[in-house]
Amino acid sequence: MEVLKITEHEDGSATYSFDLTAEETDAMVRNGILWAIICGCTGLTVEEAMKYNRYGPEEGTEQETTT
Numbered sequence: 001m002e003v004l005k006i007t008e009h010e011d012g013s014a015t016y017s018f019d020l021t022a023e024e025t026d027a028m029v030r031n032g033i034l035w036a037i038i039c040g041c042t043g044l045t046v047e048e049a050m051k052y053n054r055y056g057p058e059e060g061t062e063q064e065t066t067t
Contacts, residue, residue: 001024005017020028038049 001021002019003016004019005015007015007017009015035046035049038044039046042049
């Protein structure tokens with residue numbers, strides 16, 4: 001995966017453009033749909049839902065060091 005372009009907007013949001021392989025695109029689509037369903041059904045944000053990740057935080061991540 002390669003980030004091709006980042007466009008920052010006046011409202012503080014940003015638009016990202018990526019170059020993905022077919023496998024990376026498939027994984028991003030599957031995971032995006034899965035998280036949309038989980039968050040839509042539970043009413044949680046992605047950040048809140050990640051707290052319930054059955055695999056726990058990855059070593060060396062900010063989430064690991066703050067929990």
